[in-house]
Amino acid sequence: MGASQKDFENAVNRLKLLKEDPGNDTKIKLYALYKQATEGPCNVPRPPVLDFVSKAKWDAWNALGSLPKETARQNYVDLVSSLSPSPKSSSSGAIGNPPKSESVLMTSRDGITTITLNRPAKKNAITLQMYEDILLAMNAASQDDSTITVFTGNGEYYSSGNDLANFTDNPGGLKLSEDGNLPLRKFVDTFIDFPKPLVAVVNGPAVGITVTLLGLFDAVYASDRATFHTPFSSLGLSPEGCSSYTFPKIMGPSKAVEMLIFGKKITAREACARGLVTEVFPDGTFQEEVWARLKAYAKNPPNAMRIAKQVIRSSEKEKLHAVNAEECRILEERVLSEECINAVLNFFSRKARL
Ligand SMILES: CCCC/C=C\CC(=O)SCCNC(=O)CCNC(=O)[C@H](O)C(C)(C)COP(=O)(O)OP(=O)(O)OC[C@H]1O[C@@H](n2cnc3c(N)ncnc32)[C@H](O)[C@@H]1OP(=O)(O)O
Numbered sequence: 264m265g266a267s268q269k270d271f272e273n274a275v276n277r278l279k280l281l282k283e284d285p286g287n288d289t290k291i292k293l294y295a296l297y298k299q300a301t302e303g304p305c306n307v308p309r310p311p312v313l314d315f316v317s318k319a320k321w322d323a324w325n326a327l328g329s330l331p332k333e334t335a336r337q338n339y340v341d342l343v344s345s346l347s348p349s350p351k352s353s354s355s356g357a358i359g360n361p362p363k364s365e366s367v368l369m370t371s372r373d374g375i376t377t378i379t380l381n382r383p384a385k386k387n388a389i390t391l392q393m394y395e396d397i398l399l400a401m402n403a404a405s406q407d408d409s410t411i412t413v414f415t416g417n418g419e420y421y422s423s424g425n426d427l428a429n430f431t432d433n434p435g436g437l438k439l440s441e442d443g444n445l446p447l448r449k450f451v452d453t454f455i456d457f458p459k460p461l462v463a464v465v466n467g468p469a470v471g472i473t474v475t476l477l478g479l480f481d482a483v484y485a486s487d488r489a490t491f492h493t494p495f496s497s498l499g500l501s502p503e504g505c506s507s508y509t510f511p512k513i514m515g516p517s518k519a520v521e522m523l524i525f526g527k528k529i530t531a532r533e534a535c536a537r538g539l540v541t542e543v544f545p546d547g548t549f550q551e552e553v554w555a556r557l558k559a560y561a562k563n564p565p566n567a568m569r570i571a572k573q574v575i576r577s578s579e580k581e582k583l584h585a586v587n588a589e590e591c592r593i594l595e596e597r598v599l600s601e602e603c604i605n606a607v608l609n610f611f612s613r614k615a616r617l
Pocket residue numbers: 384385386388389423424425426427428429437445447470471472473494495498500503594598610615616617
């Protein structure tokens with residue numbers, strides 16, 4: 264039997280996590296096979312001769328002639344496998360290629376894979392290494408036997424967001440694009456494309472990118488101790504995580520502006536009233552109630568849940584990828600701004616804690 268649509272999607276995700284650039288020839292082959300697998304034979308006019316890159320891509324796609332979509336899909340999966348060994352999965356719930364990290368933990372049981380931010384002394388602030396580890400964990404979770412993937416934090420905070428030292432430790436400025444030192448675009452893309460139900464168990468206050476990403480989750484359960492804060496303006500930054508699109512859509516433009524421009528911190532109950540949070544639980548019974556709920560949900564047939572997610576989310580994916588690209592482009596400028604540099608320096612000199 265040839266590669267299934269799921270195998271193909273997994274290969275597309277695995278490709279995003281490659282550590283080494285596979286080289287231009289391979290990238291062009293992958294492009295051609297991807298187009299053939301998703302759109303069929305080349306059906307667009309040849310680009311102008313001087314547009315070398317587009318022409319090379321077009322030539323490679325066109326050269327596949329009438330190769331059936333299924334064969335192109337299989338060839339794509341084979342080519343990606345030859346570049347990165349496939350993570351293993353097993354019926355015992357063991358996870359292939361999880362991160363070897365103390366700050367990002369990964370466990371799998373009862374049909375649920377849980378990714379836990381585990382840096383409580385720093386309020387689970389996310390370092391550059393942790394972004395990489397979360398990507399690894401999500402890739403493994405997308406391919407293991409679990410039916411639901413959960414994000415949570417260890418300790419008092421869910422997360423205080425991006426580690427502000429990411430800015431000071433990179434004096435030339437952070438590069439947020441594909442080839443940069445923080446692949447923010449790839450990071451957010453992984454949430455957009457995540458194939459299984461993705462649930463946030465928000466155990467305490469959440470800040471910055473860990474709030475904005477919630478707009479890409481399928482359910483958000485919060486302790487009544489949690490707060491939600493996106494202080495982008497006071498940090499001289501701009502919205503990310505697709506929040507410039509998801510927040511106005513979820514809560515309406517004026518409530519989104521209150522959070523994303525004015526940096527209003529809201530409670531869990533306010534976030535629930537705005538539609539960002541699915542349900543709020545008393546902190547005392549939060550863990551017990553939420554995990555009982557999730558275990559019951561995880562007993563549903565996995566394919567049905569995955570397909571339901573696809574049906575609900577697929578029409579938005581293209582738009583979300585475009586929003587992410589634009590937000591990263593703007594943010595890359597903002598992280599170099601005087602406003603941002605001053606805000607971060609103030610934070611570390613303890614002048615400006617939230
Ligand atoms: C590259 C682009 C990616 C996306 C860009 C931005 C997206 C974002 O996420 S923006 C949001 C960034 N986060 C913040 O601005 C929060 C900063 N933290 C705080 O304001 C306070 O620490 C906080 C209110 C969370 C907690 O306050 P306190 O309870 O008073 O604790 P402390 O301030 O003493 O914190 C304990 C310890 O943790 C360190 N910490 C906390 N958060 C961060 C952080 N985001 N980055 C780096 N370090 C953080 C804090 O410095 C303390 O460390 P020590 O002083 O060494 O004990």
